Amino acid sequence: MATIRTPEVETFGPLVPRGPMAPPRPGPGTAAKRLGVLPVPPLEWNKDVERETAHLYERVQAVVPPVEWPFFAPYVKAINEAKKTRNAVILAHNYQTPEIYNCVADFVGDSLQLAREATKTKAGIIVQAGVHFMAETSKLLNPDKVVLIPDLRAGCSLASSITGEDVRLLRERFPGVPIVTYVNTSADVKAESDICCTSSNAVQVVESFGVDKVIVLPDEYLARWVATQTNVKIIAWKGHCEVHERFTAEELRKYRESDPNVQILAHPECPPDVIAEADFTGSTSAMIRFVKERRPKKVVMVTECSMADNVQVETPGVEFVRPCNLCPHMKRITLPKILDSLVYLREEVEIDPAIAERARRAVERMIHLKS
Numbered sequence: 432m433a434t435i436r437t438p439e440v441e442t443f444g445p446l447v448p449r450g451p452m453a454p455p456r457p458g459p460g461t462a463a464k465r466l467g468v469l470p471v472p473p474l475e476w477n478k479d480v481e482r483e484t485a486h487l488y489e490r491v492q493a494v495v496p497p498v499e500w501p502f503f504a505p506y507v508k509a510i511n512e513a514k515k516t517r518n519a520v521i522l523a524h525n526y527q528t529p530e531i532y533n534c535v536a537d538f539v540g541d542s543l544q545l546a547r548e549a550t551k552t553k554a555g556i557i558v559q560a561g562v563h564f565m566a567e568t569s570k571l572l573n574p575d576k577v578v579l580i581p582d583l584r585a586g587c588s589l590a591s592s593i594t595g596e597d598v599r600l601l602r603e604r605f606p607g608v609p610i611v612t613y614v615n616t617s618a619d620v621k622a623e624s625d626i627c628c629t630s631s632n633a634v635q636v637v638e639s640f641g642v643d644k645v646i647v648l649p650d651e652y653l654a655r656w657v658a659t660q661t662n663v664k665i666i667a668w669k670g671h672c673e674v675h676e677r678f679t680a681e682e683l684r685k686y687r688e689s690d691p692n693v694q695i696l697a698h699p700e701c702p703p704d705v706i707a708e709a710d711f712t713g714s715t716s717a718m719i720r721f722v723k724e725r726r727p728k729k730v731v732m733v734t735e736c737s738m739a740d741n742v743q744v745e746t747p748g749v750e751f752v753r754p755c756n757l758c759p760h761m762k763r764i765t766l767p768k769i770l771d772s773l774v775y776l777r778e779e780v781e782i783d784p785a786i787a788e789r790a791r792r793a794v795e796r797m798i799h800l801k802s
């Protein structure tokens with residue numbers, strides 16, 4: 432179990448938790464008008480589809496039962512063909528289901544890795560297999576490209592917890608104190624911030640200012656974890672990830688009681704008492720690195736459920752204990768919706784140019800920070 436400091440953290444936030452944000456309005460559909468729609472591909476399961484997708488099924492057979500593959504395979508084949516026709520890439524977050532992550536994605540990773548990939552791609556179209564704020568980040572970094580999110584309702588409880596107006600009020604309350612905003616926020620919130628961060632670089636970003644007090648928004652638990660890793664005083668916001676806040680210290684103690692050698696890896700969006708029970712705390716990419724490099728016999732990944740499936744594909748021999756908390760927003764992205772996105776070029780992500788320019792600055796400052 433990790434020993435962590437418990438520093439003072441000042442928190443602000445709405446007295447009553449905010450509900451989910453209304454889904455953004457669909458984009459203008461200009462890409463579809465300009466580039467046209469594709470013919471709908473055939474989606475039946477037959478010997479040809481089986482043969483052409485066999486190498487992909489081999490990759491996921493440990494986590495996708497054979498009975499499910501005849502449903503997935505025709506979509507996998509159609510999506511991979513449509514990507515070529517459209518000159519498109521799919522950026523998939525670590526929380527996507529194994530058939531998306533392993534069989535159709537061009538790049539996979541955490542928010543920071545996907546943001547970096549978004550700056551490098553030569554493709555004209557980006558399909559974001561993730562949630563809306565990730566697609567917005569890709570659009571910020573690629574204003575001239577078509578960025579698509581297969582379901583506009585793929586939101587995030589952290590992004591819903593704060594508005595640009597909240598950030599302006601905090602700036603008035605703490606003049607001169609730098610504002611670091613987690614990428615899990617809307618472009619409107621990013622636009623009011625000095626710089627963005629992800630869970631993999633939050634400590635580095637906070638310390639980059641060289642000051643003794645920094646505002647870290649909107650995830651209270653990430654901010655509290657950062658405060659344990661630095662001497663900088665942290666001012667936080669009471670936003671929470673609805674997936675990570677469900678884990679409890681008690682359930683982790685039970686895993687350890689049943690096997691004292693189990694390695695418990697927790698995401699910093701978890702509550703502090705959960706993190707205190709973990710052997711290691713880090714972003715999803717840091718958790719993946721931990722498992723790949725150290726090859727523990729048995730591991731509990733205290734994060735979104737699909738992560739364990741995706742890491743298992745690459746680390747045979749490691750036993751994964753699976754507390755299964757699913758992110759309902761990530762799970763809105765499915766193979767049929769990705770195919771729809773490529774065929775009809777929807778839903779196009781658009782950002783008000785006045786907001787986009789300031790939000791882009793905050794994201795680019797993070798990306799260009801020396802690691």
Ligand code: SF4
Pocket residue numbers: 562586587588589590615672673674675735758759760761
């Ligand atoms: S897992 Fe949590 S932080 Fe990630 S998208 Fe879902 S609600 Fe947001």
